[in-house]
Amino acid sequence: MKVPPTLSVVLGNLLKKPATNQFPKSEPVPTPEGFRGKLLYDKDKCIGCRLCITVCPAGVFEYVPEIKKVTLWLGRCVFCQQCVDVCPVNALEMSDEFLLATYDKYDDNLRWLKNEEIEKMIEEQKSKKVKKYRIIE
Ligand code: SF4
Numbered sequence: 001m002k003v004p005p006t007l008s009v010v011l012g013n014l015l016k017k018p019a020t021n022q023f024p025k026s027e028p029v030p031t032p033e034g035f036r037g038k039l040l041y042d043k044d045k046c047i048g049c050r051l052c053i054t055v056c057p058a059g060v061f062e063y064v065p066e067i068k069k070v071t072l073w074l075g076r077c078v079f080c081q082q083c084v085d086v087c088p089v090n091a092l093e094m095s096d097e098f099l100l101a102t103y104d105k106y107d108d109n110l111r112w113l114k115n116e117e118i119e120k121m122i123e124e125q126k127s128k129k130v131k132k133y134r135i136i137e
């Protein structure tokens with residue numbers, strides 16, 4: 001009987017440890033440098049220039065004129081990083097978080113600037129004194 005040429009490979013592999021990463025029993029495979037995971041937003045840095053809205057192909061952003069900031073719903077995000085590259089003040093950043101599955105598409109983990117936060121910021125803005133400018137002739 002002719003022995004198949006792959007037999008030695010098969011027998012050799014039987015003696016080796018499995019090459020599978022048994023997630024979730026073990027940690028997931030580490031993300032490489034420059035990985036494009038969940039988008040982070042720093043509202044304090046944001047200057048409301050709206051460039052991110054212009055470049056985003058997925059309609060993730062919405063402008064809130066009262067506070068000159070943007071809201072993000074990451075349920076639409078395609079992780080292209082164009083908004084990060086265009087933001088002039090580095091208010092946006094891709095993280096290495098990728099375990100984003102949820103039962104609720106409007107999960108808090110997928111949103112930046114929730115309604116309560118926006119309302120609070122609008123109230124704070126109203127309570128601030130309006131700076132008056134004097135025209136110098
Ligand atoms: S990563 Fe791409 S799809 Fe996601 S918010 Fe930024 S521009 Fe939009």
Ligand code: SF4
Pocket residue numbers: 045046047048049050051052053069070086087088089090091092
């Ligand atoms: S591009 Fe940056 S600064 Fe401009 S609105 Fe978007 S997040 Fe804010």
